[in-house]
Amino acid sequence: MKQLDGHIPPGPLKEKWTTYRSTMPLVAPNNKLRLDIIVVGTGLAGASAAASLAELGYNVKVFTFHDSPRRAHSIAAQGGINAAKNYKNDGDSVWRLFYDTIKGGDYRSREANVYRLAEVSANIIDQAVAQGVPFAREYGGYLDNRSFGGVQVKRTFYARGQTGQQLLLGAYQALSRQVSLGKVELYHRHEMLDVVLVDGKARGIIARNLLTGELERHAAHAVVLATGGYGNVFYLSTNAMNSNVTAAWRAVRRGAYMANPCFTQIHPTCIPQSGEYQSKLTLMSESLRNDGRVWVPKKVEDAEAIRKGLKTALDIPEEDRDYYLERMYPAFGNLVPRDVASRAAKRVCDEGRGVSPTGKAVFLDFATAIERYGQSKAHAFGIHQPDAATIRRLGEQVVEEKYGNLFEMYEKITGENPYKVPMKIYPAVHYTMGGLWVDYNLQTNIPGLFAIGECNFSDHGANRLGASALMQGLADGYFVLPYTIGVFLSNEIRTPRIATDLPEFEQTEQEVRTRLESLMQIGGSQSVESFHRRLGKIMWEYCGMARNAEGLRKGIQLIRELRKAFYKDVFIPGSMDEFNPELEKAHRVADFLELGELMCIDALHRNESCGGHFREEYQTEDGEALRNDEEYAYVAAWEWTDINQDPVLHKEPLVFENVELKTRSYK
Amino acid sequence: MKLTLKVWRQQGPNDKGGFATYQVEANEHMSFLEMLDVLNQQLIEKKEEPVAFDHDCREGICGACSMVINGQPHGPMQKTTTCQLHMRHFKDGDTIYIEPFRAQAFPVVKDLVVDRSAFDRIIQAGGYISVDTGQAQDGNAILIPKETASEAFDAATCIGCGACVAACPNASAMLFVSAKISHLALLPQGKIEASRRVQRMVKQMDEEGFGRCSNVTACEAECPKGISVSHIARMNREFLKSVFGAPEAV
Ligand SMILES: Cc1cc2nc3c(=O)[nH]c(=O)nc-3n(C[C@H](O)[C@H](O)[C@H](O)COP(=O)(O)OP(=O)(O)OC[C@H]3O[C@@H](n4cnc5c(N)ncnc54)[C@H](O)[C@@H]3O)c2cc1C
Ligand code: SF4
Ligand code: FES
Numbered sequence: 001m002k003q004l005d006g007h008i009p010p011g012p013l014k015e016k017w018t019t020y021r022s023t024m025p026l027v028a029p030n031n032k033l034r035l036d037i038i039v040v041g042t043g044l045a046g047a048s049a050a051a052s053l054a055e056l057g058y059n060v061k062v063f064t065f066h067d068s069p070r071r072a073h074s075i076a077a078q079g080g081i082n083a084a085k086n087y088k089n090d091g092d093s094v095w096r097l098f099y100d101t102i103k104g105g106d107y108r109s110r111e112a113n114v115y116r117l118a119e120v121s122a123n124i125i126d127q128a129v130a131q132g133v134p135f136a137r138e139y140g141g142y143l144d145n146r147s148f149g150g151v152q153v154k155r156t157f158y159a160r161g162q163t164g165q166q167l168l169l170g171a172y173q174a175l176s177r178q179v180s181l182g183k184v185e186l187y188h189r190h191e192m193l194d195v196v197l198v199d200g201k202a203r204g205i206i207a208r209n210l211l212t213g214e215l216e217r218h219a220a221h222a223v224v225l226a227t228g229g230y231g232n233v234f235y236l237s238t239n240a241m242n243s244n245v246t247a248a249w250r251a252v253r254r255g256a257y258m259a260n261p262c263f264t265q266i267h268p269t270c271i272p273q274s275g276e277y278q279s280k281l282t283l284m285s286e287s288l289r290n291d292g293r294v295w296v297p298k299k300v301e302d303a304e305a306i307r308k309g310l311k312t313a314l315d316i317p318e319e320d321r322d323y324y325l326e327r328m329y330p331a332f333g334n335l336v337p338r339d340v341a342s343r344a345a346k347r348v349c350d351e352g353r354g355v356s357p358t359g360k361a362v363f364l365d366f367a368t369a370i371e372r373y374g375q376s377k378a379h380a381f382g383i384h385q386p387d388a389a390t391i392r393r394l395g396e397q398v399v400e401e402k403y404g405n406l407f408e409m410y411e412k413i414t415g416e417n418p419y420k421v422p423m424k425i426y427p428a429v430h431y432t433m434g435g436l437w438v439d440y441n442l443q444t445n446i447p448g449l450f451a452i453g454e455c456n457f458s459d460h461g462a463n464r465l466g467a468s469a470l471m472q473g474l475a476d477g478y479f480v481l482p483y484t485i486g487v488f489l490s491n492e493i494r495t496p497r498i499a500t501d502l503p504e505f506e507q508t509e510q511e512v513r514t515r516l517e518s519l520m521q522i523g524g525s526q527s528v529e530s531f532h533r534r535l536g537k538i539m540w541e542y543c544g545m546a547r548n549a550e551g552l553r554k555g556i557q558l559i560r561e562l563r564k565a566f567y568k569d570v571f572i573p574g575s576m577d578e579f580n581p582e583l584e585k586a587h588r589v590a591d592f593l594e595l596g597e598l599m600c601i602d603a604l605h606r607n608e609s610c611g612g613h614f615r616e617e618y619q620t621e622d623g624e625a626l627r628n629d630e631e632y633a634y635v636a637a638w639e640w641t642d643i644n645q646d647p648v649l650h651k652e653p654l655v656f657e658n659v660e661l662k663t664r665s666y667k
Numbered sequence: 668m669k670l671t672l673k674v675w676r677q678q679g680p681n682d683k684g685g686f687a688t689y690q691v692e693a694n695e696h697m698s699f700l701e702m703l704d705v706l707n708q709q710l711i712e713k714k715e716e717p718v719a720f721d722h723d724c725r726e727g728i729c730g731a732c733s734m735v736i737n738g739q740p741h742g743p744m745q746k747t748t749t750c751q752l753h754m755r756h757f758k759d760g761d762t763i764y765i766e767p768f769r770a771q772a773f774p775v776v777k778d779l780v781v782d783r784s785a786f787d788r789i790i791q792a793g794g795y796i797s798v799d800t801g802q803a804q805d806g807n808a809i810l811i812p813k814e815t816a817s818e819a820f821d822a823a824t825c826i827g828c829g830a831c832v833a834a835c836p837n838a839s840a841m842l843f844v845s846a847k848i849s850h851l852a853l854l855p856q857g858k859i860e861a862s863r864r865v866q867r868m869v870k871q872m873d874e875e876g877f878g879r880c881s882n883v884t885a886c887e888a889e890c891p892k893g894i895s896v897s898h899i900a901r902m903n904r905e906f907l908k909s910v911f912g913a914p915e916a917v
Contacts, residue, residue: 087807141810159820282725412747579777
């Protein structure tokens with residue numbers, strides 16, 4: 001075991017980034033023109049980084065497996081993006097955003113990184129506005145804000161329920177501009193299948209042209225991975241269907257460390273699963289908890305009647321409803337952090353009070369909000385003593401303005417009208433806090449290999465707060481990496497352009513080819529999909545919302561068996577020299593089958609509960625997570641060894657100099 | 668429900684392609700793509716090649732899914748992408764025709780997958796505001812009336828799916844292009860480059876081989892995001908302004 005060094009600059013927290021940025025080595029403009037950078041991924045992190053690096057003068061090659069950079073999974077983010085602007089004059093500040101994020105992450109993230117994130121958050125909003133991102137505005141023309149879970153200020157900026165789309169289009173347009181200026185070369189429908197190391201430094205990638213199946217070599221002075229999260233290891237998640245871990249996992253197989261892989265976020269408000277054929281789960285944005293009230297019936301009999309279709313939500317009188325979040329957490333109410341809200345939902349459903357036929361759903365009810373908004377709008381229109389119908393109509397208008405597209409989406413999927421009956425929701429896998437280990441420069445332990453956005457582990461500890469992933473992805477891409485990559489590149493100005501005929505490229509390409517060939521040659525009888533589904537079930541059952549040592553051991557066993565079965569009996573149609581989506585999937589699932597095991601190993605080793613990692617053995621009397629700061633206040637970074645050997649654990653101790661470690665309380 | 672599917676199968680861009688017939692068992696809660704997943708599992712079990720189609724978010728936002736269902740891009744429901752279309756809108760015994768988006772500028776890759784990179788090249792030609800990272804002033808320094816922000820937003824919700832092109836008898840990309848022109852021209856930040864932008868984007872659109880607009884407005888009817896043809900009118904105004912106003916070297 002090694003003790004890992006995060007390379008956190010010295011000095012007081014509030015001055016670290018400014019001082020570091022002002023004194024770090026720079027790459028002169030004429031030298032930048034001679035340096036090449038590969039960016040893999042065009043989500044918020046990748047697109048913003050590629051555009052910013054090209055603006056600085058570097059030569060950038062950017063890769064995406066999608067048919068267009070604009071389709072990256074970031075496009076689907078709904079609710080909003082945080083920034084410490086304090087436009088609402090409600091006591092927000094860089095410090096408060098920092099503190100909320102550290103606390104929300106249950107004290108398992110680095111102080112210095114999180115403080116820097118909070119510092120640059122405000123610049124992101126400015127940049128996005130300048131790009132033409134149409135954020136919501138108030139009547140006076142000023143930017144509007146709303147609240148998200150785990151905080152008591154309004155600091156979330158939004159563009160209706162499509163904030164991710166608008167921010168990504170802003171970054172995509174900035175990227176497109178650099179493509180037109182010839183500073184970025186864009187490779188779409190290209191999937192990175194390996195990273196190439198030369199003398200221990202990342203110097204390129206092997207990518208498969210998905211249209212032709214051809215393997216290509218691409219070289220650069222540094223490689224940046226911005227390839228998103230791995231929530232799809234659970235098969236069912238809110239992630240886009242094609243999100244996967246391959247890029248990050250291939251880096252791990254080349255020596256990069258995977259940090260805290262078991263830290264998974266289960267989002268409390270998703271549309272419940274309705275059948276076995278289901279391919280994915282749909283998120284209902286956390287912003288809905290601003291106005292929606294979560295409840296289940298107090299009595300099990302009522303819940304049973306609802307499940308059987310004998311009663312509806314509207315038949316349950318007010319006094320028989322249990323608004324359990326408001327009851328258990330009066331200070332934050334419906335806006336407790338995600339991990340807390342998800343566990344509470346599981347608990348009431350386990351008690352037999354779930355409200356869908358499967359018993360796995362709770363209500364999210366907008367009746368109170370519609371009433372309140374209706375009253376206030378009627379008042380604003382000067383309608384005295386409005387009748388109930390008028391109040392409802394006006395209230396529904398306001399709710400539609402705020403959440404129209406989400407309500408529409410809900411109705412399309414479920415066939416029920418959420419303006420009239422409460423939504424039914426249940427937790428689902430949503431985000432992965434774990435990821436590639438990076439230091440303060442966002443560099444992995446492999447020199448020249450950087451990781452940004454959801455694919456690194458950096459800022460969210462054991463639980464991410466809502467609207468903070470967009471903030472982190474764009475902070476990394478626009479305002480952090482463009483500086484910190486210079487620390488590495490300033491030592492490379494004499495390195496000539498890297499040639500792709502080096503033996504290292506030859507060999508890595510050959511290894512990729514062999515891997516693909518051996519997958520094609522299995523020629524078994526079961527579909528890739530069927531393995532992925534089975535893996536997902538194992539992960540959800542044993543490494544999901546609640547975990548315990550016995551279950552995790554069983555999970556590991558089952559994954560190993562499934563992996564053996566996969567290599568014996570998977571069937572991939574077609575050939576590897578053509579457009580072949582099944583082969584793409586097979587390669588991704590093969591990597592998930594290895595990652596899943598590591599997640600269980602990590603969860604098993606962490607004998608505490610923190611944030612999204614809830615070990616049943618470690619809980620307080622009232623069922624809250626019980627941390628163990630004495631023994632586990634560290635980042636667990638895992639080194640891959642061999643498929644038949646256990647990975648090696650390296651620790652980066654987390655030092656808290658500015659905040660006091662406390663039991664998280666939202667009561 | 669039992670369905671008969673007539674699915675367009677085409678090995679590659681140079682293959683002629685044709686319809687193949689399949690039977691599939693679906694239920695009303697499935698999405699259209701989940702119904703196709705079921706078909707593909709059947710095909711794989713028989714060791715046949717599954718039907719290739721583009722998809723990703725399955726939430727109607729990424730713009731990847733793209734197919735013509737019974738003659739309509741994204742199928743029969745208004746303002747609904749294929750991935751958001753549910754089988755409850757079909758009935759037992761239906762025969763469903765499924766084809767790729769067809770347009771000269773969108774060559775078929777395989778089966779239902781087409782190449783829409785022409786859209787990216789149009790955006791690259793000018794669909795942006797020229798601002799480098801770090802140049803921006805405070806977000807609230809640019810005041811934008813709520814209505815203007817909201818109108819710009821409506822235009823900006825285009826998902827770049829290409830249904831407008833597939834719906835148009837001339838395979839025109841006017842709705843897509845005008846949505847971006849409108850989004851940026853409405854905002855004060857975007858006005859400065861407005862004439863250069865419209866000229867470049869229109870030129871690129873023509874070069875990609877998209878057809879002319881003859882006011883059929885099928886694009887608006889089929890657009891899953893309800894992008895209005897009024898943006899085409901604004902784009903035409905912007906274009907005329909750019910030609911008769913101060914000329915720009917393109
Ligand atoms: C439904 C939903 C709603 C959300 N809402 C919010 C919200 O309101 N606020 C918030 O802050 N966060 C939200 N999140 C989280 C947030 O959207 C993501 O964490 C964030 O967008 C991730 O961005 P990224 O740039 O890191 O990766 P992604 O956007 O996932 O992009 C990954 C990119 O990498 C490419 N790629 C991956 N692997 C390879 C490979 N091997 N070769 C080539 N290219 C590759 C892909 O093509 C893609 O371009 C939401 C997430 C979901 C699922
Ligand atoms: S205008 Fe509508 S139909 Fe055309 S690309 Fe945009 S969203 Fe699709
Ligand atoms: S799959 Fe994303 S819009 Fe249909």
